[in-house]
Structure formats: C-alpha cells, structure tokens
Amino acid sequence: MTTGVDALLTTADRDLQPIGEKILAQQRITPEEGILLFEKGSLPFLGALANYVRQRLHGNKTYFNRNFHIEPTNVCVFTCQFCSYSRQYAHRDEGWELSQQQMLDIVRRYDGKPVTEVHIVGGVHPKMNLEFFIELLQKIKAHRPDLHIKGFTAVELDYMFRKARLSIEEGMKRLHAAGLDSMPGGGAEIFHPDIRSVICADKVDAEGWLKIHEAAHREGMHTNATMLYGHIESYAHRIDHMDRLRQLQDKTGGFNTFIPLKFRNKDNDMSQVAESTIVEDMKLYAVARLYMDNFPHLKAYWPMLGRQNAQLTLSFGVNDLDGTIDDTTKIYSMAGSEEQTPSLSTAQLVTLIRQAGREPVERDTLYNEIRNFKDIDPNMIGMDASLN
Ligand code: SF4
Numbered sequence: 001m002t003t004g005v006d007a008l009l010t011t012a013d014r015d016l017q018p019i020g021e022k023i024l025a026q027q028r029i030t031p032e033e034g035i036l037l038f039e040k041g042s043l044p045f046l047g048a049l050a051n052y053v054r055q056r057l058h059g060n061k062t063y064f065n066r067n068f069h070i071e072p073t074n075v076c077v078f079t080c081q082f083c084s085y086s087r088q089y090a091h092r093d094e095g096w097e098l099s100q101q102q103m104l105d106i107v108r109r110y111d112g113k114p115v116t117e118v119h120i121v122g123g124v125h126p127k128m129n130l131e132f133f134i135e136l137l138q139k140i141k142a143h144r145p146d147l148h149i150k151g152f153t154a155v156e157l158d159y160m161f162r163k164a165r166l167s168i169e170e171g172m173k174r175l176h177a178a179g180l181d182s183m184p185g186g187g188a189e190i191f192h193p194d195i196r197s198v199i200c201a202d203k204v205d206a207e208g209w210l211k212i213h214e215a216a217h218r219e220g221m222h223t224n225a226t227m228l229y230g231h232i233e234s235y236a237h238r239i240d241h242m243d244r245l246r247q248l249q250d251k252t253g254g255f256n257t258f259i260p261l262k263f264r265n266k267d268n269d270m271s272q273v274a275e276s277t278i279v280e281d282m283k284l285y286a287v288a289r290l291y292m293d294n295f296p297h298l299k300a301y302w303p304m305l306g307r308q309n310a311q312l313t314l315s316f317g318v319n320d321l322d323g324t325i326d327d328t329t330k331i332y333s334m335a336g337s338e339e340q341t342p343s344l345s346t347a348q349l350v351t352l353i354r355q356a357g358r359e360p361v362e363r364d365t366l367y368n369e370i371r372n373f374k375d376i377d378p379n380m381i382g383m384d385a386s387l388n
Contacts, residue, residue, distance in 0.1 A: 038235035050286035050317030062358040067117040067323040076123030080200040081269040120151035141179035154212040155187035158204040185224030217254025230276030231263040257297040289317025347381040
C-alpha cells in the first residue's frame, strides 16, 4: 500500500523525509513541520502523502449531499475587505432581504424532492434578530421535519446573541430547540489577529468564533470549519489557523469537515491582491489533509473552485464535494468564481466524481451513507424516480 509513497520519501528533500515518515506512521506533525511542508513540499510529494491519508480514511469514496441554500439577506453590518457579496444597511435597496414567507416558499419548492439539507447563511442584518430566526426554524421544521437545517455562521450568531443579551450557551440552546441541527464553518477567515485586523477587523475574533463552535459541540451539535486562504496571509498564519481548529477538535470532537475557501478578488476591497495559482491551491488541500489529522473529512467547495479544479482536489486529500446546491448561493459568483450559476444535478455530480476515478457516495449532513453510486449508470439517474 505504501510502496509508492515510500519510494517518493527517499527522493524528497532531506528535511521532509522525517515528516513523511511520521505521516506514514500515523503520528501528528508539529506546526513547524506543517510550515516546512508548505515551504519545501513539491506537489507530487504532498499529493502522494495526502492521497495516502485520504485512502486510509475513506478508501475511494467521495461523498456528496443533496442540498439547497437559503441566503436570507446580503445586507450586513460588517465591512470585510474581501467580501463581494454584502451591502451596507444604508444601501440595502441594492441588496435583498427575504421575509419568512419568501424563505418558506424556497423550502416548499423542494417538496417531494430528495434533498436532505438546507444550508442557511447570509449577511448580518441589524433587524433580523434571534426571534426572527427561531420562528423561521420552527416553521421549516413544522413543514418538513426530516430536512436537516445547517445554519448560521459564528459571525451571525455572535451578533444575534449579543443583541438578544443572551450567553452563547443560552442562545445555542434556544436555536437547537427551535430546530437548528448543525452549523456551517463560515466566518473563520484567518484567525491570526495580524491578518484578521486587516481583512475583517470588526467582526467576531478567533476566540469568539471558537467559543461559539465549542458551545455548539457541547450542545451535541456538529459543525464545520473553513479557512479563507490565498490573499495576504503567510504559511505560518495558515498553520496557526489550522492548529487552533485542531486543538478545539482534540477537546470536543465536534467538527465534521474542514473546508478551505479560496480568496477571489472580483468587486471587493482587496481586488489588487492576486489570486492563488492552482498549484498553490492543491498544495493547500494536501497540507490541510496532513495537518488536520483529527478532522474526518476534507471538503472542496466546487462553486468557488470550478468543477474541474474540484475534481483535481480529489487527488490531493479531498473526500467530499459540496452538494448539488441548485443555484441557490450567490456568495462566490459575486466574487468572480467560475461558477456563475452554481447548480449540478445528481447525475452531473456523480459523473464528475467518477471521471476523477472515485466512487460517488451520497451522504446526509452527518455523513451517514444514503446511497453508493459506484455501480449506477449516471444516465439512469434522471430516468429512475427512486434515484432522482
Ligand atoms: S463576509 Fe459575511 S460578515 Fe463579512 S461583510 Fe460579507 S456578509 Fe458581512
């Protein structure tokens, strides 16, 4: 199993060989070793090791889910420099604000369709408060109890809880009781204050973000974690970010998935910053797989990377492609990503995964397997109601 990787180790930079040996022996690598991997690791070296870890954890399986997004608003009280999506409250006529009824209408559009998850995230609107979202959650659950609701970044929750004058624990309990099942990983960006104070100075800091996720884990909910990479951060900042997540995961075990998000530079206040190359992107995925040894899953968000690049990530540690999405998010299309109308049918997503030589497996939000599409002809998916 390891023969190919072993051979690669002998030709690697001398500083990297012990790191490679540690990874093959399933030992944790240190922050310094993580930085060295970024600095000196060649693409084939990192790719082979990351693929080895991915195969050990998941074999050939690549997960996807059937989901749709609701973005309640893009009006936001914060002013993140990289954000192409938000509009300030004073300019809210240029953005959107959905009523509860409009959001429920979106949920109803999926009646009878085999989606398993709704993903709810948006801007931080000063008038959409905790009570508004508690009611929304209750109404969605009343309409479709089986739909898993993954909602609200720690940034949105920090604002909601502070405005409601509730502790994080109390606020989380109320949302959970109203129907919130899990949390997405957004708003993490880069934790290190030297970078955070430049790119998103006014929103919740690293400690606040981590506390909210810890509270969700203690409440029995799973969450994800992201990292916005490829702008002004150094390799050390990336490792610092991943290390803080790895430490919390050691404590709680509540994270499911790590999702690196590539910085895109269209129509934002950081448009002068060049985007990372595809080689840098793949190295990042590989190092993430090697460093985040206690995260079960590594996900590529295809609307942001583009479909073909997302296929490539499956050889650099990734074992999950974000779902069918159904053209229900604008977050990355507004920042200039390749996918201006992000939507894939199940057949297309299955084909994408198979083209990369992997085995497509539909999962629910918590990674329970729903169906293995290994032996199902993608052409049949549209014709068979039980698959569609
Ligand atoms: S990234 Fe999120 S918090 Fe920041 S301005 Fe955009 S919508 Fe608001």
